[in-house]
Amino acid sequence: MKLAWERAIAATRDVHASADAPICAYLYDLKALAHHAAHLRADLPAHCDLFYAIKANSDLPLLTTLASRLDGFEASSGGEIGWIRQHFPQMPLIFSGPGKLDTELELALAHGATVHVESLHELERLATLARTTKQSASLLLRVNPPLAELATTTLVMGGKPTQFGVAIEHLPTCLERLRQEPTLVLRGFHFHLLSHQLDADNHLQLLSAYLRQTRRWCAQYDLRIEHINVGGGIGVNYRDPERQFDWPRFSRGLAELLTQESRMAGCRGLPRVRFELGRFVSAFCGYYATEVVDIKEAGNQAFAVVRGGTHHFRTPYAQGHSHPFRILPVNNWRRAYHRPSIRARAVTVVGQLCTPKDVLASDITVEQLRVGDLLLFPYAGAYAWHISHHDFLRHPHPRHIYLPAEDPI
Ligand SMILES: Cc1ncc(COP(=O)(O)O)c(C=O)c1O
Incomplete structure (x- = not known):
C-alpha cells in the first residue's frame, strides 16, 4: 500500500x-481512505461483501467516508451498536465479540443486527430474548475449528482452545438447539481465527479451509446457509512497510477459489463470503x-x-x-x-x-x-x-x- x-x-x-x-x-487523510476502501471493495469477487470492524477506529469522519463505499459495519459492544445506529440507521450491522450482555443482545435485536454467537449459553440467552420480545434473531455461529491450514501470525485467536467462538465439540449441540428454536435463524458460520496476516497465499489457504469445512458441515448436518463470515485479520506490515499484504493477488486467488467451490457446492449453492476487516481498512x-x-x-x-x-x-x-x-x-x-x-x-x-x-x-x-x-x-x-x-x-x-x-x- x-x-x-x-x-x-x-x-x-x-x-x-x-x-x-x-x-x-x-x-486522518479521508481522501486516501475513500480511495483505498473503494479499491478494496472493487477488487473483491462478486460473491463477496466487505464490512468494516469499527473497533479499529470508530471516529465519525472515517465511518462517514466508509459508509457509502462498503457493505456494512461490525460492532463488538452495545456502545458501538449505539454509535453506528445513531449515525447510520440503515447500515447493515453485525454484532460480535465475547461476553455479550442481555442488554446488548436486546439492542442488537432491536436494531436488526446479525448476531455472531460465541457460545451455547449465549445461544440460549438469545433464544430466550427473541421469544420474550417476539422477534426472530438472525445469527451466525462463531466457530473455532482446529485447522491445519492455520499458519501462525503474531496474534492467533483460534485453531486451538481459546475463549473465542463455539468449541468444535459443542457444535452438534448448538445445531440441535437451533433446530428446536424457530425464533433463531442460522444464516451461516463465522470464522476469525487470527490477526496480522501478511501473506496473501496463506490467507487464501485459510479461506479455502473455511469453505471446505462449511461444505462438510452443511452435508453432515443438512444445513442451508446464506453466508460465511471470514473475519478480519489482514495485517499491516509495520516492520517492513514496502511489503504489505497483496490484496489484488488475494482477490484474484479468491475469485478462482470461489469458482472451484461453486462447482462443488451442488444444489445447496455457494454461500456468500463476508469480510469484516478493521486494520487493513483504516490503518493507512x-x-x-x-x-x-x-x-x-x-x-x-x-x-x-x-x-x-x-x-x-x-x-x-x-x-x-x-x-x-x-x-x-x-x-x-x-x-x-x-x-x-x-x-x-x-x-x-x-x-x-x-x-x-x-x-x-x-x-x-x-x-x-x-x-x-x-x-x-x-x-x-x-x-x-x-x-x-x-x-x-x-x-x-x-x-x-x-x-x-x-x-x-
Ligand atoms: C471478531 C472480529 N472481527 C474482526 C476483527 C477485526 O480484525 P482486524 O482489525 O485484524 O481486521 C476483530 C479484531 O479483533 C475481531 O475480533
Missing part, C-alpha cells in the same frame, strides 16, 4: 506553523505527528523525547515493533536556548510518560535529528488512539484533524 505522504506532511507543517508549543496531532489513512522536545545521550545511546507518546499512540507497544517514521526538519529555530541535536547515529524515540515502556521506535539510525524537528508516524489510523490510555498522567490530548475526502472547490 503506497502512502501518499504529501497531504499529511503539509497538514503537519500547518499545525506546527500555527502552534505556540510543541505539537502532537493525529491526521492515519498519521501521528509529534515534535522532539529533548535529545539526550546516555552512555552510547541516544534518546529523542517527543511530545506525546504511547498514551496517544500505543500501537508500537501493543504490537511490539519499532514504528516507522519520517523526520520533517524544522530549520527556523526561534527559541533563545541551545538546540540539542545528533548526527548519523541510532536513536530511540520515547514519549513523555514516566515509564520505560513509553517507546515508539528503538535504535533507528538517523542522518540528523534536532530538538524542534517533527516526526510523522504513518499507519496510525487503526488500533492507535482508540487503544491508548489517554488520561495516564493527564497530558492534554493531541489534536485530531480530518483532511477532507473531497477537496473544497
Whole structure:
C-alpha cells in the first residue's frame, strides 16, 4: 500500500506553523481512505461483501467516508451498536465479540443486527430474548475449528482452545438447539481465527479451509446457509512497510477459489463470503505527528523525547515493533536556548510518560535529528488512539484533524 505522504506532511507543517508549543496531532487523510476502501471493495469477487470492524477506529469522519463505499459495519459492544445506529440507521450491522450482555443482545435485536454467537449459553440467552420480545434473531455461529491450514501470525485467536467462538465439540449441540428454536435463524458460520496476516497465499489457504469445512458441515448436518463470515485479520506490515499484504493477488486467488467451490457446492449453492476487516481498512489513512522536545545521550545511546507518546499512540507497544517514521526538519529555530541535536547515529524515540515502556521506535539510525524537528508516524489510523490510555498522567490530548475526502472547490 503506497502512502501518499504529501497531504499529511503539509497538514503537519500547518499545525506546527500555527502552534505556540510543541505539537502532537493525529491526521486522518479521508481522501486516501475513500480511495483505498473503494479499491478494496472493487477488487473483491462478486460473491463477496466487505464490512468494516469499527473497533479499529470508530471516529465519525472515517465511518462517514466508509459508509457509502462498503457493505456494512461490525460492532463488538452495545456502545458501538449505539454509535453506528445513531449515525447510520440503515447500515447493515453485525454484532460480535465475547461476553455479550442481555442488554446488548436486546439492542442488537432491536436494531436488526446479525448476531455472531460465541457460545451455547449465549445461544440460549438469545433464544430466550427473541421469544420474550417476539422477534426472530438472525445469527451466525462463531466457530473455532482446529485447522491445519492455520499458519501462525503474531496474534492467533483460534485453531486451538481459546475463549473465542463455539468449541468444535459443542457444535452438534448448538445445531440441535437451533433446530428446536424457530425464533433463531442460522444464516451461516463465522470464522476469525487470527490477526496480522501478511501473506496473501496463506490467507487464501485459510479461506479455502473455511469453505471446505462449511461444505462438510452443511452435508453432515443438512444445513442451508446464506453466508460465511471470514473475519478480519489482514495485517499491516509495520516492520517492513514496502511489503504489505497483496490484496489484488488475494482477490484474484479468491475469485478462482470461489469458482472451484461453486462447482462443488451442488444444489445447496455457494454461500456468500463476508469480510469484516478493521486494520487493513483504516490503518493507512492515519498519521501521528509529534515534535522532539529533548535529545539526550546516555552512555552510547541516544534518546529523542517527543511530545506525546504511547498514551496517544500505543500501537508500537501493543504490537511490539519499532514504528516507522519520517523526520520533517524544522530549520527556523526561534527559541533563545541551545538546540540539542545528533548526527548519523541510532536513536530511540520515547514519549513523555514516566515509564520505560513509553517507546515508539528503538535504535533507528538517523542522518540528523534536532530538538524542534517533527516526526510523522504513518499507519496510525487503526488500533492507535482508540487503544491508548489517554488520561495516564493527564497530558492534554493531541489534536485530531480530518483532511477532507473531497477537496473544497
Ligand atoms: C471478531 C472480529 N472481527 C474482526 C476483527 C477485526 O480484525 P482486524 O482489525 O485484524 O481486521 C476483530 C479484531 O479483533 C475481531 O475480533
